[in-house]
Amino acid sequence: MKDVFIIGSKGIPANYGGFETFVDNLVSRQESKDIRYHVACMTFEKNTRNYTYAGAKCQEIRVPNIGGAKAILYDLRALDWAVSEIKSRQLRNGIIYILACRIGPFLHPYVKKFHKYGFKVWVNPDGHEWKRAKWSASVRKYWKISEKLMVKNADFLVCDSRSIEEYIQADYKQYQPLTTFVAYGADVTRSELKDSDAEVVEWFTKHKIVQDNYFLIVGRFVPENNYEAMIREFMASDVPNDLVIITNVEKNKFYEELRQKTHFEKDPRIKFVGTVYDAELLKYIRENALAYLHGHSVGGTNPSLLEALGSTDLNLLLDVGFNKEVGKNGALYWSKETGDLKKLLESVVKLENDARASLAKKAKERIKKQYSWDKIVFEYENLFTK
Structure with a gap:
């Protein structure tokens, strides 16, 4: 039996978030009888629980709600829990799988502890977190330092993007890192909702949105x-459609900065509609969009992009390596050069049905063949049991 401890997701069952959805699918679709999962789950409550979910042993790890630093503290406390479990249960020769590179400066002594019991430390480096503009210098x-030390001290790295794997091998070649590529997953399934269902009618009516007649952004x-x-180019275009933006803007400084820069509130086509936590409703909204806009420039295989390719017929992606690797010939691409996206928006509203159908078919085939959750889980189980 191979014991696999998963550190770094907020926990399962998943409500939201890429790593959480990944872990949920990994354990709920488990086929191998030779793997036993142990999953750390974050909580702010004093009384922590341990419970079983889809066969996985889950342990709540309490951390104080202290802002961004809580994620680092959470990972460290989760590693302490893993060490304690391994000792008390006399487990041997398993895997500690750490999601993201938050704890590089603290990892080395833990690696030594885990090696003592025959456990290997694996890391998923995620995307270029050190490039995110939301962080201070x-x-x-x-x-960046943390990423470097995670790569240096890990036994093995699983990259969910070939671009990220190439970056790790190039930037940290002095450590000769052992890496492999296993993508993130998605499903190609239709929403169970119909246009007459109450939640559908309520959402579209509330936001005054016409089905099949809006551009969509989710992220x-x-x-x-x-x-x-994306907003500047949309405002400059002459398309009659709405731009529906599903995102979290509550108490967000960036929202106010963007409003002052672009004055998007003066364009009635631009609609910030908040978040949608109902997975079926979100899938329905994706399926009934005229096109999906994806502007992500940091990260590996982005979950929202996979969901879009599996749900939305027409996908317009920022032309960067991560996105082209996933979308290939199942999407259309735009650059940040002024006027480029405007031109693309104005052309796609006139796109012939045959051209739309062809792109939709290619996008869904891409997900089915390369990114299905069953395929991803199979590849992980092969790795874990080797």
């Missing part, structure tokens, strides 16, 4: 997702 410097509201470029 000092925090970005910490992220975290951060500068590196290029909201400013």
Whole structure:
């Protein structure tokens, strides 16, 4: 039996978030009888629980709600829990799988502890967290140092993007890192909702949105997702459609900065509609969009992009390596050069049905063949049991 401890997700069952969805699918779709999962789950409550979910042993790890630093403290406390479990249960020769590179300066002594019991330390480096504009210069410097030390001290790295794997091998070649590529996953399934269902009618009526007649953006509201470029280009275009933006803008300084820069509130086509936590409703909204806009410029295989390719017929992606690697010939691409996205927006509203159908088919085939959750889980189980 191979014991696999998963550190770094907020926990399962997943409500939201890429790592959480990954862990949920990994354990709920488990096929191998030779793997036993142990999953750390974050909580702010004093009374912590341990419970079983889809066969995985889950342990809540309490951390104080102290802002960004809580993620570092959470990972460290989760590693302490893993060490304690391994000792008390006399486990041997398993895997500690750490998601993201938050704890590089603290990792080395833990690696020595885990090696003592025959456990290997694996890391998923995620994307270029040190490039994110939301962090101050000092925090970005910490992220880069942390990434370097995670790569240096890990036994093995699993990259969810070939571009990230190439970057790790090039930037840290002095450590001769052992890496492999296993993508993030998605499903190609239709929403169970119908246009007459109450939640559908209520949402579209509330926001005054016409089905099949809107451009859509879904993602975290951060500068590196290029909201400013997409909104500016949309405002400059003459398309009659709405731009529906599903994101978290509550108490967000970036939102106010962007409003002052672009004055998007004066364009009635631009609609910030908040977040949608109902997975079926979000899938329905994706399926009934005229096109999806994706401006992410940082990260590996982005979950919202996979969901879009599996749900939305027409996908317009920022032309960067991460996005082209995923979308290939199943999407159309735009650059940040002034006027480029404007031109693309104006052309796609006139796109013939046959051309739309062809792109939709290619996008969904891409997900089915390369990014299905069953395929991803199979590849992980092969890795874990080797």
